[in-house]
Amino acid sequence: MIINHPLLGPRDAAEFVYLGDAALLHRPNKDDENAAQAFLEYQYLRDNPAGVHRELWYHEQGDRSWLVVTRNTLTHEITDVQLAKDVARAEGRSR
């Protein structure tokens, strides 16, 4: 697989480390009333779709940036790559 890095251009997926579903960007608030249940779901439960999947890849052997890659789990086709930083900022977060 080739991941088209927004800053560095097309890079071999072997340069990256995979973390998992991009929903991991949305860490629950520990002060919420149902925080225990929210953390259980955040840490251990997954949608695990067959088809389009947004996921976190870390460019360990490159510029060490985190990316949000949109990839089809049935075909391995990658349709979109963004810096995780940009995704988080677009959601109104500071970083």
Added chain:
Amino acid sequence: MRYSAFQILKEGITGNKGWKPAWREPEPKAEYDILIVGGGGHGLATAHYLAKEHGITNVAVLEKGWLGSGNIGRNTTIIRSNYLLPGNEPFYELSLKLWEGLEQDFNYNAMVSQRGILNLAHSDAQRDAYTRRGNAMRMAGADAQLLDADGVRNMVPFLNFDNARFPIKAGLWQPRGGTVRHDAVAWGYARGADSRGVDIIQNCEVTGFQMQNGQCVGVHSSKGSIKAKKVAVCVAGSSSRVMEQAGLRLPIESHVLQAFVSEGLKPTIPGVVTFGAGHFYVSQSDKGGLVFGGDLDGYNSYAQRGNLPVVEDVCEGGVALMPMIGRARLLRMWGGVMDMSMDGSPFIDKTSIPGLYFNGGWCYGGFKATPASGWCYAHLLATDNPHPTATELRLDRFMTGRMIDEKGVGAQPNLH
């Protein structure tokens, strides 16, 4: 028909005209006591033991494709019980004991071959860890033997012992481990279940669950709606996709694991050998091909095929361990979809929905577990209580903090 040497002789002199198909091809009835979703090894084993051990024969197994089309026909056929943790080891030892009596039990030649499995240690720390593991195995009634470097050298002299980085210091040897003809396991269980009255329905995809007052009372399928008192899902690899139809999210990611076969060679590798410094395991099939594998590709996938970096990594591991195979050519490689659970251990449990049961999360260790998985799932379905060796394989263990994390890497499925 019972298979025996006499039967072969009799059929041989009467023109082989009496052989019958090993199982029927029935149409589904309107209602069953128990519906098993998924006709892989575990589903068929469950049906076999439900009928044979518990006398429950009003059972159907629904299979989307054909029998043996999933991971039961795509694995590297190794059986072993060399686990460490108390939630796992008695379960896998039960499985190995069932393997030992399997062919007599279902009257089918599954080519169970206890040629032994050898895990190599490459550092003092790893030898200590294997000592502990071997002790845990023996306490659970399994067999284990710690070999020193000379002991390993006697057994498999062709390894690269004096590698500067990863010298071979010791080996954990389980003589009762080995290999089994994987397809024959599916066929044998199918025949065993079918002969006792279980309906095995192929090309029948489950498209949804019938719910009534919050209870599961059957399924919708490509061959119509079928009612059942209990619905038992057993579809490792596709667990998330099937359970999503019941509105359940699982602690599972689907990953691809590749496997490889070399061209046929003369007998050279005596048992199963695993490399402790990289991830590489190998055995030699009866046809002579080296059957080997290594790490997951490491990203979510349902594609049943992997990518080249892992091919390279696995082959590098193999050549580092046994340089002699460097000139063997790869004949085939393929990928299978693994239910990777969040702690690397499986589930055999009821779900939060009454009438719906779940078996899955086998990671890449499902094949060796086939008999015990069927045995324990049948026990759960028949009695509504978990089998004593499977009490910890629960879906709620992440809530209660009772994870069974053999590798100790936490909720990172691609590292298990």
